[in-house]
Amino acid sequence: MTYLKPMRAEDLLLPTPAGVCCERGGFHIDPTRPTDKAIITHAHSDHARAGHGAVLATQETLDIMRLRYGPDFAGATQAIRYGETVKLGDVSVTFHPAGHVLGSAQVAVESGNLRIVASGDYKDAADPTCTSFELVPCDVFITEATFGLPVFRHGDPDAEVGKLLHSVQLFSERAHLVGAYSLGKAQRVIALIRKAGYDKPIYLHGAMENICRYYQSRGIDLGDLPLVRDRKKVELVGTITLCPPSALKDVWSRRFPDPVACYASGWMRVRARARQSQVELPLVISDHADWNGLRAIVKATGARDIWVTHGQEDALVHWCQTQGLKARPLDIVGYGDEDETDGTADAGQAGNPA
Amino acid sequence: MNRFAELLDRLTYEPGRNNKLRLMTNYFASTPDPERGYALAALTGGLSFRYAKPNVIRSLIAERTDSVLFALSRDFVGDTAETVALMWPAPEAEKPNAVPHLSDVVTLLSTLGKAQLPVQLARWLDALDETGRWALLKLVMGALRIGVSARLAKTAAAALEDKDVTDIELMWPSLTPPYLDLFAWLEGRGEKPATQDPAPFRPAMLAQAIDDSDFEKLDATDFTAEWKWDGIRVQASAGINDKGTRVARMYSRTGEEISKSFPDLLESLRFNGSIDGELLILRDGRVQPFNVLQQRLNRKTVTTKLMSEFPAHLRAYDLLVDGDEDLRDLPFEARRKRLETFVARLKDSRIDISPLVPFDTWSELAAARAEPASVGSAEDASAVEGVMLKRRESPYVPGRPKGLWWKWKRDPFTADAVLMYAQRGSGKRSSYYSDYTFGVWTAGDEGNELVPVGKAYFGFTDEELLQIDRFVRRHTTKRFGPVREVAHTPEQGLVLEVAFEGLQRSTRHKSGLAMRFPRISRLRWDKPPGEADRLETLEKMLEGIERGQTSPLIAERKSRT
Incomplete structure (x- = not known):
């Protein structure tokens, strides 16, 4: 580790294969193994695991973890608001919105005059279903790199939803199934469809229900969302249904009249990914920053040291170095683990959304 | 060009023949001449211009992007043209104000000199979006590969007015792009083009x-x-x-x-x-x-x-x-x-x-x-x-x-071999380890060792691909670019049942033989690698094949498994 000159940064936050650890504050951030005290950036399952002694997170993140893991998901919980600071030992921890999904946060860890921001997963694009990303200047910026390759420029999500609605018109005798992660992506897609003026019911796979209802209870308007359960085939002609991506290939999809398989994900930008998941209508809609977003944010934080947690870390690290920034991959095992398989296998229920 | 790009884009993802026909027929019905004629020519492989070589495209992108980022991107995407289409910088300020038509592209390409091609290509790429650039590059490189046969495209044209595609097949050799006479006849505005080819193709009967x-x-x-x-x-x-x-x-x-x-x-x-x-x-x-x-x-x-x-x-x-x-x-x-x-x-x-x-x-x-x-x-x-x-x-x-x-x-031969190396696939498998090199045991200097006998990249199901991909990632012992060496000891490793059509002697392989048409027929999670087949078994099979006596060995293999 001699090449890491600012030892002070490592004194404050130490990257380990199970996540970043703050010994002085006695906590881990998004640990992938059970720990005594965990700070959780957001409720996706690769970041938020059950079984920690104590959990510090936003109210929404805690609520969603409870919905997914049951009431005993942690020994103790503490809710924190955006902009709020707590002291843990001689370390102060402040939460800031990350713009990824409802309740998602960046965690600023400060001691003396050193500030490290662990951003979790984030995006700088507009999203009506969660609080917008806030730029937090810092010395060390810990970033994801899910879409850290120049081929990923997500484009305009409204245009993608336009494609979907056009296809619904063109193939009006068929049903459109939209695969989307059940936390965040599904609600954002529904909100975008509503924004485009579609006011008919949007049907839900049973696995989407809890989280959608929770979003609605937090005042996010998603319109009429009946369950697809018990509907007859003929009732589903010309409709749109949201489901976990894995359900697109499940026998479950046979209840629909000649379904058009759609998939809302940043991965859909790459044809190989879309074809591998046998999608007929790929929709490039992502809850992660794209290549332009990652670069803009990394620069704007003013950080001189960039730690890259997961995704296409090689390319982002390389780019940082061409910009004169110090950068390195953290090799944390377990983040974005679902990504490798999200094209073909089940990552729908609780996987890392893309 | 945008409409043609949209059509290609939808066609690549559409698995159903009838839906493909519908997409193409809609396109022909709603697109004017000569644009649709050139589209039909592109879909039937009927365009003739000097195709752009991959190295032209590579040097264009190399002038505009970082080579490391391009290499990483190409590796991820699995297709050069698509990678270029996706990462082409296209600065907003320099964007030409008009998107080129397919007919402009085709006619200009057929007159353009080799030296002028790169500049013109760059201008078009600047003007198009991701999908448009992808379609343009597929077109100029001469490989659409969108799962549409020439016959299917002709069938879609015939469906404009419920005509018989056999008629189009017969007149096809005497038609030239952009097929104004063909579309005129299809739409009832013109005479039926003459069929004068004395040696036409007649659709084949298959078993x-x-x-x-x-x-x-x-x-x-x-x-x-x-x-x-x-x-x-x-x-x-x-x-x-x-x-x-x-x-x-x-x-x-x-x-x-x-x-x-x-x-x-x-x-x-x-x-x-x-x-x-x-x-x-x-x-x-x-x-x-x-x-x-x-x-x-x-x-x-x-x-x-x-x-x-x-x-x-x-x-x-x-x-x-x-x-x-x-x-x-x-x-x-x-x-x-x-x-x-x-x-x-x-x-x-x-x-x-x-x-x-x-x-x-x-x-x-x-x-x-x-x-x-x-x-x-x-x-x-x-x-x-x-x-x-x-x-x-x-x-x-x-x-x-x-x-x-x-x-x-004929029944295939089979052998149990051990997975030694895995390589990331290309195309739709670019993010999966899907090309496998496997070996069988032979006596080496230090006891038994595996010697590679073949390579296979199909035969398994999507589910099995995921399982092997996971195995490869968890049991990697060395990395060489896109290739990973995986654990292959008598105790640890994955046994693959490989089916193949025959064996040949080969000086190119260390094992001295090569398999014909090998594919993975089964994953033998149950079998310890040490019990996989030996080279001597394959050599015996090869001798049998050379004598033209294939069946006894097959019978022997069958009874063992």
């Missing part, structure tokens, strides 16, 4: 694969059998045009013209009619294995040396047209009689007839299939890849009609 259970429903006396030769299925057509000159053409079974590759055989097509047969390489009257035939394929120039070393030969299966008479509605038996006379009359050593295999019962045929050498195929037995069953009364029906023709391929 279904037969299952053991099918035999119960079939009566052996209703069928004739012949060898299934391991070459290339072709159609050879010839006739006299209106100027009195002979026209001869060879087609692949999909209707692609391959005449240029076989000038030696073309000279022998001195007849009026159309023969369906197998293209083979014969040396001293003996059929050569497929890998010999391969030496003649995909050559840019066909040299005299190549033709004398690899003489092409046509082994006739069927006669579709005799003179002016279309025989396709006659029963197979009647066509076969006509074929015998037709071929005998030619008296040409390059064209002979595929012999019938005599049998009365299915078990007699099974015996013939197992031992082709014993039933008249003699020295050519190693080029037999099974038998074909044809219903005596079957007419010649385009496509793969049910119940008329059956193919009964």
